[in-house]
Amino acid sequence: MSDLIDDPMQGENAPEFSVSEISGAVKRTIEGEFSHVRVRGEVGRVSRPRSGHVYMDLKDDRAVLAGVIWKGIAARLPVQPEEGMEVVATGRLTTFPGQSRYQIVIEDIKPAGVGALMAMLEARKKALAGEGLFAPERKRPLPFLPEVIGVVTSPSGAVIRDILHRLRDRFPRKVLIWPVAVQGERCAPEVTRAIEGFNALTPGGALPRPDLLIVARGGGSIEDLWGFNEESVVRAAAASDIPLISAVGHETDTTLIDYTSDKRAPTPTAAAELAVPVRLDLLAWLDNQDARLTHALTQGVATRGQRLRDLSRALPRVETLVEVPRQRLDAWSDRLPAALIRGVQLRRVKLSEAAGALRPGLLRRGVEGDRRRLHNTAARLNLHTLKRDIEGKRRDLDGLTRRFTDAATRQQQGWRDRLDGLERLRETLGYKATLKRGYAVVRGDGDVVTTKAEAAKARALEIEFADGVLDIGQGAGPKPARKSTKPKGTPPDQGSLF
Template sequence: MSASYSDDADPSLLANSRPGDNSEPLSVSDLSRSLKRVVEDRFGFVRIRGELSGVKRAASGHLYCSLKDDKSVIDGVMWKSAAPRLAFRPEDGVEVIASGKVTTYAGRSKYQIVIERMELAGEGALLALLEKTKARLEAEGLFADARKKPLPFLPRTIGVVTSPTGAVIRDILHRLSDRFPSHVIVWPVVVQGETAKGQVSAAVRGFNALERGGAIARPDLLIVARGGGSIEDLWAFNEEEVVRAIAESEIPVISAVGHETDTTLADFAADHRAPTPTAAAERAVPVRAELAAGIADLGARQMRCATRPVALGRERLEACSQRLPRPDALLQAAAQALDDATERHRRALVDRVAIGRATLGEAAARLSPATLNWRLGQARERLEHVRLMPATLTTRHARATERLAANVAMLRSLDPDAPLGRGYAMVFDGQGALVRSAGDARAAGTLSLKFADGRVAASTGDAPPPPATPAPAPKPRRKSPPPPSGQGDLF
């Protein structure tokens, strides 16, 4: 034990040993280690109840916080090896019970609790945490109605995320078979405990990751279901990981967690909430018998709609036919008019024959041999006075000859081969088409020149000339007819 010093002791500049002093001075580190051993030995395991404050998770994975009540505060730390075992997400203001050991932190001369386990302090704290999480996720818009997707009317494949051994899956399958048998894919998960949130969120994301048309059919609808229980039993469906997986699902989701009075955050994030798993199956598919009855009723209505116009038309036709006159009554006036016309036609023929016979008699009386001979004599006299003048015929012949000669001269002037005799030539390409410009000649390359006495092959230098072909013999020209005597040829 170190000696005590009185106030009137002589001060000294250097530390010296005092009479009766049997201990050397301790270093700060030695004192900190001694305090650490004493505290850890005395408080090796404690359970502290307090309100969380200043919760933060470091990049290393450690969780730092403070526990406080109305009078005191103590720092706490949870190493990354113990933090993953938390059953909830610590937040400021949540009352918890932390279990661990009290130790000191020499770097700041402070004492703290190393938390190994943290639990909510009663159902009230659990509900407070639930309300905090709900308010935070709602502020992000995860529960907004605009995010809700419509449920398919008749899904071909239904995915169910639930426990494969509970009564929930049996109730769902039984209800689906009663209403409308469908293809069901069950993704088995644990619905309670620390691993439940990871398995449920992985199942929802796994169904969404399936490809359409793959070996496993991609569901058209998901049902996340669990039976009833306490708030602790249903807590996995309040976890942020599960809520985000349901909200991000591209496949419409029906949440059927607990009984009708139970509500979880998964119900708010899902596209539709069912009070029970059985109600979820009823909402997923319609009643097949009701659909068949509805289709039959629509078919009957369609048949009535199709036959009704025919029946109405038949009634209108019968009503109109009763108002129409009889066919024989319509034809009576026409038949009478035909009889009158027939009679008039008969009388007209008889009258016409009588008139013609009278006219013929009058003409026959006028035709006598003396009259015919007189008319014949007059015709002979007129014939004798008609004389054919040679000058008239010669003039007309000369005019025709002049026109013919002018046409022949015009034909010779328009003959395309006529200029060839005066030293001109015609140019053709390899296809025998006439070349009219220098550009066309360069483009053709191989040319053929036509002269009055034959053809000659030529080339512009851009392509080799084709082999010379023997010039065809000139066609004999048609000789123009000799001019008539008495009229010379102008050419």
């Protein structure tokens, strides 16, 4: 290389490549040397465009390797890559000439050990719990005796046989089985579709909608049970309108669907026991209740019969009760014919007396007299006369109203004039008007002072002018409160004005 630099003419003899040719050569070299590799690193940036492909970065503390997972491979992955996961990616190295970079086309990706899976599981659990999907108040009670039970599990495993056998022993019910894959990349989407499909059934339709769902699977490793930790399965269980029992794994196995289900069963057999009661126990309880009810009814009837017999011994005999009413009835029946004849005779005599006074001529004279009185009264009731009388009385009423108004107005004006005159007189006679003419009122120790001697004896003087009061102190003692026995507006003595 140094020789070529030193000799420019020799450098001109080197082969010349186009950009595409040199990119193709680099691509063939890298793909030939690294046709199949396994790379361990931490997942960095993850991008999922609408095409369905997954673009990601694999990194460690010193380098970053770009990676791509094509759509078909990404759909079959048992565990989807997430940022921060430590994974082992298997694929082939290639280049992307459009951006002059190399990348790994990933054909398989797995978490780097159980620790990575558990860390991802804890992070997903914390995120879903923050959304409230694990809240106890979201859980619904299981139906006591469901008519139809939907089971989401593998149709070929021992789980479905255990569930059917336990249901047949306890209380036979109708069972609908939705076959799904219980591990691998098809597990999560199929279980999600099964839960949503059962919920989409119409109640009372040709295919009955289950009253209870059981999602079941046998035990296994964390990788085998990972499908029941997927977010789609957890959200489908949380959104289910049908009460759901999760029975995934053995008693020590815990998946995220256990937290969102309405009830967790340690085993699939225990899920069947939670789903239905024991029929024989119900029959025994029913027989016991029937015996108790029969005994209670029999004892109640016997007790009331004995009480009725005790009360009947204290009652008098029927013959004794009806003897007096029977005699009274016989006496009234003997007196009834004579009373009827007597009543008819009395009414006949009254009718004869009334008929004797009702002669036709007398009735005609009475009718003629009433008719004449009616005509006379009608003649006096002339409508024109009544209207004229009403008009006259209305005019009289209007005249009286005007006179009353005028008299009231004059009287009110007279009272107002008298009040104005009295007010002017009060102002004239009051001492306030005198003060305005230049006089003043002198008070000593609160009383009006009329002489010089009284003013000299007072400890404090107070002079009232028209615009206020002036205090003149003449002593060391306290100023007494002013006392006045004169009513408001009364002028002071003539000697106090100056």
